[in-house]
Amino acid sequence: MNDYQERKAFYQTLLTIYGRKPVLEALQDQGIPVHKLHLAHSNRRGGIIADIEALALQRGVEVQWHDRQALSRISRNGKQDQGVAADLQLPSYRPISQLFDQADNSYTLLAVDRVTNPQNLGMIIRSVAASGIDGLVLPRKGCAALSPLVIKASAGTLFKAPIYHCEQLSKTLQQFKDDGAELSSLSSHAQDTVFDEGGRGGKRIYVLGNETEGVSGDIEALCQRRLRIPMHNGVESLNVAVTAALLAFAVS
Amino acid sequence: MNDYQERKAFYQTLLTIYGRKPVLEALQDQGIPVHKLHLAHSNRRGGIIADIEALALQRGVEVQWHDRQALSRISRNGKQDQGVAADLQLPSYRPISQLFDQADNSYTLLAVDRVTNPQNLGMIIRSVAASGIDGLVLPRKGCAALSPLVIKASAGTLFKAPIYHCEQLSKTLQQFKDDGAELSSLSSHAQDTVFDEGGRGGKRIYVLGNETEGVSGDIEALCQRRLRIPMHNGVESLNVAVTAALLAFAVS
Numbered sequence: 001m002n003d004y005q006e007r008k009a010f011y012q013t014l015l016t017i018y019g020r021k022p023v024l025e026a027l028q029d030q031g032i033p034v035h036k037l038h039l040a041h042s043n044r045r046g047g048i049i050a051d052i053e054a055l056a057l058q059r060g061v062e063v064q065w066h067d068r069q070a071l072s073r074i075s076r077n078g079k080q081d082q083g084v085a086a087d088l089q090l091p092s093y094r095p096i097s098q099l100f101d102q103a104d105n106s107y108t109l110l111a112v113d114r115v116t117n118p119q120n121l122g123m124i125i126r127s128v129a130a131s132g133i134d135g136l137v138l139p140r141k142g143c144a145a146l147s148p149l150v151i152k153a154s155a156g157t158l159f160k161a162p163i164y165h166c167e168q169l170s171k172t173l174q175q176f177k178d179d180g181a182e183l184s185s186l187s188s189h190a191q192d193t194v195f196d197e198g199g200r201g202g203k204r205i206y207v208l209g210n211e212t213e214g215v216s217g218d219i220e221a222l223c224q225r226r227l228r229i230p231m232h233n234g235v236e237s238l239n240v241a242v243t244a245a246l247l248a249f250a251v252s
Numbered sequence: 253m254n255d256y257q258e259r260k261a262f263y264q265t266l267l268t269i270y271g272r273k274p275v276l277e278a279l280q281d282q283g284i285p286v287h288k289l290h291l292a293h294s295n296r297r298g299g300i301i302a303d304i305e306a307l308a309l310q311r312g313v314e315v316q317w318h319d320r321q322a323l324s325r326i327s328r329n330g331k332q333d334q335g336v337a338a339d340l341q342l343p344s345y346r347p348i349s350q351l352f353d354q355a356d357n358s359y360t361l362l363a364v365d366r367v368t369n370p371q372n373l374g375m376i377i378r379s380v381a382a383s384g385i386d387g388l389v390l391p392r393k394g395c396a397a398l399s400p401l402v403i404k405a406s407a408g409t410l411f412k413a414p415i416y417h418c419e420q421l422s423k424t425l426q427q428f429k430d431d432g433a434e435l436s437s438l439s440s441h442a443q444d445t446v447f448d449e450g451g452r453g454g455k456r457i458y459v460l461g462n463e464t465e466g467v468s469g470d471i472e473a474l475c476q477r478r479l480r481i482p483m484h485n486g487v488e489s490l491n492v493a494v495t496a497a498l499l500a501f502a503v504s
Contacts, residue, residue, distance in 0.1 A: 092485075123491050132484035160485045195501075229501075232384035233344075233412045238497070239375050245494040246501055249447075249481075 012095040012165075015088045016074060018081035019148040020048050025156075026086055027055040032159050033089045037063045040071040040083035052084060077145065090159055096137065096166040100179060106203055107181075108251055111137035113169050113219050114210040115240060118144045122153020123241035124208075125161045129154075131248035135162035137205065139169040169207075173222050176205050183207060183223040185215045186243065188236065190226035197227065197251040206247055211240050264347040264417075267340045267410075268326060270333035271400040272300050277408075278338055279307040284411050285341045289315045292323040292335035304336060329397065342411055348389065348418040352431060358455055359433075360503055363389035365421050365471050366462040367492060370396045374405020375493035376460075377413045381406075383500035387414035389457065391421040421459075425474050428457050435459060435475040437467045438495065440488065442478035449479070449503040458499055463492050 014035055017023060026032045037056040043049045056063050072078030075085040099105060110128055115121050121144045128136045144150060151158050166172040173183060181203035186194075194206075207223060209215030215223070229238065229246055238246070266287055269275060278284045289308040295301045308315050324330030327337040351357060362380055367373050373396045380388045396402060403410050418424040425435060433455035438446075446458075459475060461467030467475070481490065481498055490498070 123494060126487065126490060127494055129485045130481075130483040130487040130490055132482075155489070155491075157485070157487050160487065162485070229382075230384075231382040233381045233409070233414070235378065235382040235409050235412065237407070238379060238382055239407075239493070241491070242375060242379055242494060242497040245490070245498055249498055 013089060013093065015090055015093045015146065016076070016085055017088060017146065017148070017151065018075035018077060018085040020052065020082045020084050022148040022151050023084045023086045024048060024052050024055070026088060026159070027052060027059065027061070029159070034059065034061045035087040035089045037061050038071055038074050038085040038087075039063065039065050040068050041065055042068045043083040049084070077147065080147065088159070092160065092162040094164055096164040096172055096175075099164055100175065106201060107134045108204045109133065109135050109137050109164070109206070110244060110248055111169060111173065111205050111207045112139070112143055113207055113215050114142040114213070115208065116142075116144050117211055118147055118149035119153045120211060120239070120241045122150040122158070124244040125150070125154040125163070126157045127241065127245035128248050129157040129161035131245070131252045133248050133252040135164050137169070137172060138163050138165050139167065139172065140165065141168045170216070170218050170222065173205065173207070173219060176203070177222060179203065181205050182225065184225040184227050185209070185220055185223040186228065186247070187226040188228055188231070190228040192225070192227050193230050194227050194247050194250045195230070204251070206251060208240060208244055208247070265341060265345065267342055267345045267398065268328070268337055269340060269398065269400070269403065270327035270329060270337040272304065272334045272336050274400040274403050275336045275338045276300060276304050276307070278340060278411070279304060279311065279313070281411070285343075286311065286313045287339040287341045289313050290323055290326050290337040290339075291315065291317050292320050293317055294320045295335040301336070329399065332399065340411070344412065344414040346416055348416040348424055348427070351416055352427065358453060359386045360456045361385065361387050361389050361416070361458070362496060362500055363421060363425065363457050363459045364391070364395055365459055365467050366394040366465070367460065368394075368396050369463055370399055370401035371405045372463060372491070372493045374402040374410070376496040377402070377406040377415070378409040379493065379497035380500050381409040381413035383497070383504045385500050385504040387416050389421070389424060390415050390417050391419065391424065392417065393420045422468075422470050422474065425457065425459070425471060428455070429474060431455065433457050434477065436477040436479050437461070437472055437475040438480065438499070439478040440480055440483070442480040444477070444479050445482050446479050446499050446502045447482070456503070458503060460492060460496055460499070
């Protein structure tokens with residue numbers, strides 16, 4: 001690996017969060033490794049900004065000041081970053097390439113396709129972390145960004161959850177397929193239920209789709225299996241976060 | 253039964269909903285039996301009010317006009333009823349007394365204690381309906397009212413879910429205990445997990461507590477058993493609606 005590749009690989013392990021309260025809370029939690037704090041010159045000194053800076057200095061976290069535009073590029077959300085961002089180096093937040101690099105890799109993962117509601121994504125992260133499955137495959141394209149709303153809905157478990165991030169889900173799923181993994185999606189018409197999936201071992205990916213539209217056509221086409229959650233009383237579907245929890249606990 | 257008792261028993265089977273959109277949607281769905289439509293004189297005629305009235309006439313639903321204050325008493329929420337309420341006669345919405353009246357009653361039920369967030373309550377109703385357990389015990393005191401927000405979060409399953417309503421949960425749980433039922437609450441310190449509960453039969457009530465505070469002390473004292481959902485990665489708790497879904501599907 002050359003210098004550039006090494007730096008790139010390092011930056012891919014960082015999760016950048018933004019907003020005054022989420023960054024303050026991350027700094028207050030000694031269990032969350034903060035790599036760097038970013039502040040905009042436009043912030044009025046004092047108050048919560050002073051608290052944030054003091055905490056960073058106390059923890060020995062590097063503080064960098066930027067102009068407003070540069071900070072927007074770092075947070076990727078200038079409208080809501082409130083002039084504050086932080087790079088976290090979470091032990092369980094990794095690019096998907098790390099999974100494929102492992103020699104003997106068997107895994108059971110949940111993947112989300114176009115889950116756009118931050119509340120749902122936060123709840124999914126919380127359930128995945130609790131369930132003990134190997135992780136969540138989270139594409140940057142099409143899903144809600146890891147915003148303060150997601151952190152809040154995850155009840156802070158975003159900092160503990162095993163997350164494999166990627167750019168585009170369809171490409172990553174193709175890689176999984178090439179790796180010999182079995183891809184399953186949920187369908188109310190399927191014969192097999194998720195409750196027969198526990199402890200099967202091997203390489204398995206379960207794909208969850210958008211809140212109203214379900215799984216995209218191109219991703220559906222990649223999946224080899226369909227599974228259903230058995231339902232009563234004429235109920236046709238469940239909330240996507242509830243589905244994720246049932247699935248994650250059933251297959252773990 | 254005298255005339256008064258008969259009338260009282262009948263009114264206990266009605267669910268009164270309010271708000272223009274929820275009432276319109278209930279009338280549009282032929283599967284939802286609407287007993288009576290209530291409108292306030294203060295409504296401006298035309299628009300959605302005309303649509304609601306026309307639908308009611310078309311379906312042969314009795315329409316009653318009231319002054320504003322009388323309507324508030326019917327909806328029990330004058331601030332949000334928008335001058336419209338409807339009494340639904342749902343086949344699966346009943347007072348808890350009906351359960352005890354049955355001769356040979358074995359049952360598996362979920363009970364909610366102080367679930368105040370309408371979104372969570374709606375999701376719980378949806379999951380309970382889908383799970384196939386015998387029903388949800390829903391106290392009027394301490395829980396969110398069955399408002400338009402709850403109907404929306406339930407994705408309309410409020411009209412299908414088996415719900416046993418009562419006034420105060422602690423009194424009803426004491427009745428269950430007198431009926432020989434086994435009461436369980438969730439606790440992270442418990443030895444047994446909810447996943448060992450499936451298909452046990454008999455009379456069982458599982459109590460879920462408030463989003464942040466858990467089960468009330470007096471209700472906790474009534475429960476004979478504690479159960480846990482096994483959790484990983486240092487996660488301490490799950491969203492109450494997610495917990496309800498895992499529990500309902502595990503014990504059904």
